[in-house]
Amino acid sequence: MNPTSIGTDLHEALNRLLTERFTCRQFRPDPVAATTIERLLRLAQRTPSWCNTQPWHLHITEGAATERLRTELLAHVQSHPASPDFPFPAQYTGAYRQRRRECGLQLYGSLGIAKGDQERTLRQLLRNFELFDAPHVAIITTEADLGVYGAVDCGLYINSFLLAAQSLGVAAAPQAALATYSDFLRDHFDIPDNRRVVAGISFGYPDHDHPVNAFRTTREELENVVTWHTA
Numbered sequence: 001m002n003p004t005s006i007g008t009d010l011h012e013a014l015n016r017l018l019t020e021r022f023t024c025r026q027f028r029p030d031p032v033a034a035t036t037i038e039r040l041l042r043l044a045q046r047t048p049s050w051c052n053t054q055p056w057h058l059h060i061t062e063g064a065a066t067e068r069l070r071t072e073l074l075a076h077v078q079s080h081p082a083s084p085d086f087p088f089p090a091q092y093t094g095a096y097r098q099r100r101r102e103c104g105l106q107l108y109g110s111l112g113i114a115k116g117d118q119e120r121t122l123r124q125l126l127r128n129f130e131l132f133d134a135p136h137v138a139i140i141t142t143e144a145d146l147g148v149y150g151a152v153d154c155g156l157y158i159n160s161f162l163l164a165a166q167s168l169g170v171a172a173a174p175q176a177a178l179a180t181y182s183d184f185l186r187d188h189f190d191i192p193d194n195r196r197v198v199a200g201i202s203f204g205y206p207d208h209d210h211p212v213n214a215f216r217t218t219r220e221e222l223e224n225v226v227t228w229h230t231a
């Protein structure tokens with residue numbers, strides 16, 4: 001194999017991973033083998049971070065631990081206020097509002113939930129806390145002292161995790177929604193005070209027959225996200 005074809009294979013592999021990955025919102029119950037999860041984690045561990053600090057730490061559940069979290073988190077959400085460790089977006093305006101609206105319409109449209117149907121919208125929102133029936137979840141925390149850049153490093157880690165999962169045929173759903181209840185997760189997993197909950201990732205095998213997994217989101221044109229400077 002000459003260097004050019006190696007490059008082509010690599011490019012094609014990455015292209016496929018990036019374009020075929022999607023946020024899975026309905027999982028089959030089958031667990032992922034521990035050896036596969038470990039392979040996934042070893043790949044994701046190659047994520048770059050500022051000063052190679054690798055600030056991420058994961059709490060991963062399987063079996064009865066996933067079921068207990070699912071039950072207890074859902075009960076908590078329905079009777080407690082939000083308490084995220086990191087402030088959630090203050091508002092979505094302009095293009096961000098538009099893109100958010102489009103993916104919301106796709107999600108609720110895939111399920112036949114009409115705009116304004118508050119009951120079914122809320123029910124679908126709560127699916128986040130049922131982990132979309134996934135057999136596993138990973139809760140990602142960062143070190144408080146590393147501030148915004150620690151969270152940035154964890155964001156990179158999350159993407160590595162998603163792509164590593166995709167490369168192994170495992171589907172995943174990154175979920176900031178889970179960080180809404182950081183205080184609950186801190187108690188549940190005995191997370192120390194110096195850690196901040198960034199997000200969760202539910203993962204397992206996708207239910208391809210479920211309509212919620214049938215839509216694919218779009219991406220903005222390059223001209224709207226890049227400003228070129230040439231002189």
Ligand SMILES: Cc1cc2nc3c(=O)[nH]c(=O)nc-3n(C[C@H](O)[C@H](O)[C@H](O)COP(=O)(O)O)c2cc1C
Pocket residue numbers: 021022023025103128173174175176177178199216217
């Ligand atoms: C950091 C992060 C947090 C997210 N949180 C949620 C969430 O709480 N619930 C959810 O259903 N999707 C969540 N998503 C999925 C996004 O909605 C999804 O990535 C986006 O719409 C693009 O679609 P795609 O992942 O299918 O390409 C999150 C994604 C990221 C990267």
